[in-house]
Amino acid sequence: MDFFKFLYRSRSAFDYADDNPFGISTLLNAIIKRLQQRRKLTLLLAACLCLAAPCYAHAHIFSPLLEAILPRSSSEKPQASTAATDTVTSDTKITLPTDLSNPSTTTAPAVELELTKQPRPPLSEPSLYALLDAEFAANRGNTRRALVLYKQQSFKEDATAVFERALGFSLNNEDVHESLDFAKSWLDQNPDHVPAWFYVAHLALKAHDYTLAGETLNRILRYDPRADLSEILIGIYPENDDDQRELLAALQPIDSQQNASLSVLKAGLLNQFNDPQNALIHINRALLTQPDYVPFITLKADILRKIESTETVLSYVNQARLRNPDSKNLYLYEIRYLLDLKQSQQAWELLLKAQNRFNDDNEITLLAALVSLDVEQYRTADQLLNILVKSPAYLDQAYYYLGISAERQQRFEQAKYYLNAVVREDLVLAAREKVVSFELLNDNIEGAINTLQLLRQQYPVFAPDSYVMQADILWQHNEAEKALQLLTRVSRKYPDNELILFARAQLLDDSKDYLIKRTLLNHLQALDPSNLSYQLSYAQLLLANNRSSEQGLELAKNLIQIRYDDPRYDNELQLQALNLLASNALATENYAQVINYLQTPYDVLPTLRSGELLLRAYQGLGADEKVEALLADLQQRFSFGQRNVNDRVQLY
Template identity: 75%
Template sequence: MMNTDATNRNTFSNEPTQNESATTITSVANVNSLPPTIAAQPTLTEPSLYALLDAEFSADRNDRRRAVMIYKQQSFKEDATAVFERALSLSLRNESVEDSLQFAKTWQDQNPDHVPAWFYVAHLALRAHDYLLAGETLNRILRYDPRADLSEILIGIYPNTDNDKRELLAALQPLDSEQNASLSVLKAGLLYQFNEPEIAIVHINRALERQPDYVPFVTLKADILRKIEKPEMVINYVSQSRLRNPDSKSLYLYEIRYLLDLKQSEQAWQLLLEAHNRFADDAEITLLAALVSLDIEEYPSADRLLNMLAKSPAYLDQAYYYLGISAERQQRFDQAKYYLNGVMQEDLVLEARKKVVAFELINDDVDAAIATLEKLRKEFNVFAPDTYVLQADILWQQNEPEEALRLLTRAARKYPNSEMLLFARAQLLDDKADYVVKRTLLNHLQALDPSNLSYQLSYAQLLLSNERSSEQGLALATAIIQIRYDDPRYDNELHLQALNILAGNALANEDYRQVINYLQTPYDVLPTLRSGTLLLRAYQGLGDNDKVDALLADLQQRFSFGQHNVNDRIQLY
């Protein structure tokens, strides 16, 4: 078959080529004397040079509509293949895909033996979701050459919706792809997504017969095998493929990540060390090896790898961040602070400084904790609202709620569009004494973000604090605990807070059994001081002294309950 790759690539691309500039024809004398429209040109059997010059100058002057019109007209003359390709290129940049497809199809109908046009039409039909035309055109191509390279046609055409994917699969199914690797892979991928791995494996095996060691084909087969075979067979297949392709980083990473998915961290770590030795200068593998070393508590290995990574300026901040984590887990808090204070990468710096603040508070050095936040505020203004909220939290824990509220009020004036500051300020307001102001703030926040569950839950708490039987408050909190764990909106912390609010309301109504129904199981799974305190009062209300004694001992052991420990205070945000 004729080589169409370069032609397809240039036409399908939206990038201008060197030949597309009008500067290539500036040697033509007296440009202004050219006829303004193609209509003034005498009828020619071949494309008119003057018309094409006019089109190029129009394109250069951003009159692209005129340029496209002229090129399209000229492309239907004799020996106009190059003009057609230029016309299609301009059309793709300046018209809809549907318009470009209509033009390409019309031109191809007039030039039925021009094979590259079949490729253009097939590609554009797929992009325009005209799968019937795409199937017909692909079938024509495969009858002409069963092994035709369809890779250029298939670039960037994968559908986003399930309906489009089903239509594409239906169009492809009748096509004989036994000898065509790219088409076999496309079928396999669609079948895999529609959970038909037994059929998908047939198609991917056909592709692998043509290109047995092509990594994307290997990994797709591994994905399919994961649905129909035991993990041991999948690992064996990937491992054997990796041994045949020892320089394939992708296959190492695939096997490593699959082992991690299977919770086989030790095996993944050993393979990572092997990969690190083979790809010694690969920062991605070094970082992943370090992180897995941290997870399995191989701290010497983690520190060695991270110190190697720190020699690369691009990875210095990540290395310092995880060196800080490593030092923290080894109880080396001064060393952890050193590394975490050195992190300056924007997506890591806030979490790093939060940890430094926590270390300072462990040492009861409140001034140092606040100084860390103030420094962060100066260095990264984008995190100023976060630092004000954290500082207010420290003040609140130090039993200075009025000062915390004043700080947030000043910060809200400085950053009036920060929902974070408004919400933190609302949380510090008393549900009863500041009812009107707090309700106003929460209503404003809910108007800004009606789907925010934190705002809804805080509003539910406010309503129930002032009216135990508030139907709206009960409905809001109940709706949150009914969100399933597999729902994207599910948040474990919010779920527990909602349970605590409902349990607190039940306690106020002396419905002690309901309190226990809400909280006993969550407390057994993830004990918190707030849940434990509510349960304790419920068992006291029922007069169940054995439960009271057992729960009180548990609370004292876990949270130093009753010993006036400042860390016992229940944070509201």
């Protein structure tokens, strides 16, 4: 009993030792000395439990430690690590350490330990003292010491549990490349430890070391072709094309015929790189093992969409859905595919079936309501949206779309009621904009401005938007001076708000306010150099004051050269740039250039401004037949011009 009395007294010493590193070292030495004298299992357990008791605030802190040291307490010599020799089959799943599959974002000072370059400690069992020291260091936030100690001890004999603890700790506190180097070094010393193959494969994929990943995956699959690779592949899909191509190149030589996880990964990459025929081969292999697994089915459908007719794809998805009637995702896939095909009526009918089957699923109910609005089934839409009103999470969306439904049925007062009830921030601005438009329909300018004032009181984040909308209302009602004064005043409150600054610049006159407008537009371009609207407005200002401005012409021409597949492409913006260049060419009587700029855009998407410029160009060329034909088209489309044809021609 004297030993237990000693441990009990030791517990109180930890309170002092917590702030005294020399104290804890002395205490640990004393405990270990006693343990060496009394090596029974009960004493070892009692020591660990007594040591752990003062650390009750850090639950399970000694769990990995106990796992590491308990096998050493047996009266028999421990066998080789069973984890290293277990056969991995399709029914055996290697689970990565929690920290490995989802590393923490916690950062810590880098550890200057390069295990591959330092002499390895002599092989022996891990030191209890060192493990306790490492755990206490980790508990006190001294990650550097904890990492060094854990890594050192993991290279000793039968230290599998210590390695896994060290690897998880490394992932929480080190770069993935450092963790990979550690895991690789450990595997070099323990080449038959199968779980370590999985760790290294996963880390190699995360570190984009696809050569090592391919070699390790190949090694795993030679050992067990049906090994479960799902844990390895979690969160490793690269984002950029180069890494994806490198990953595909590393996976291609690996025989994945019997491995569904790898077959699917190959299929996804091949499909992405426009090789649907080979992708189909791999996804079919995966489906042989799991024919009703929904992610595999939808991937095959994605592949089929590139090489088969829509009827074939729809038939495949429909049959898969009938085999899996409780799969919500297959319903949604087929519905969205029908919507992509512009088959809204069929999508709506299938949605109603889905809503009946999953009547407590708000996502499907909302989608059914939206498609009902799209196909003008307003009664059904209202019924479905009123179901969603009962759900707090969907209440605002229900009110917003009930307002849209009422608007489309021209019940404007009811629409205002619903839209004014919307309070969710991501919907409230759009809802209030519609309320303002309803007030303006009735020429209720005061009501529209009151709505905007209330909006900025309730939601200060939308104050700049409300001021810009208010200025627009004033401008539309021939009060441009008041609108400019309003924006000038609020720009002092929001000096770098681009929305207000740009709206103010748009109200300034190109000639009279040239210097102020140029200063504003230069400031805006400094705030956002990539904004094409700012560039177009600046080009317009330059050309309005100098028809031969090289900078203005270059800016406008750069805008019209943006390809339709460029993410920056904006159809409306490009048409404005074409109109600007055409207007400039018209001012210099370059009529052929005007036609060159605008004839094709007008044929594709006619607008009044483009038509006016074309009309004046044909008139300048004396092309009377073209003038008459275009004039008739403008009158039909836009009610353009006067009764007398000659007057119309001269007017424009």
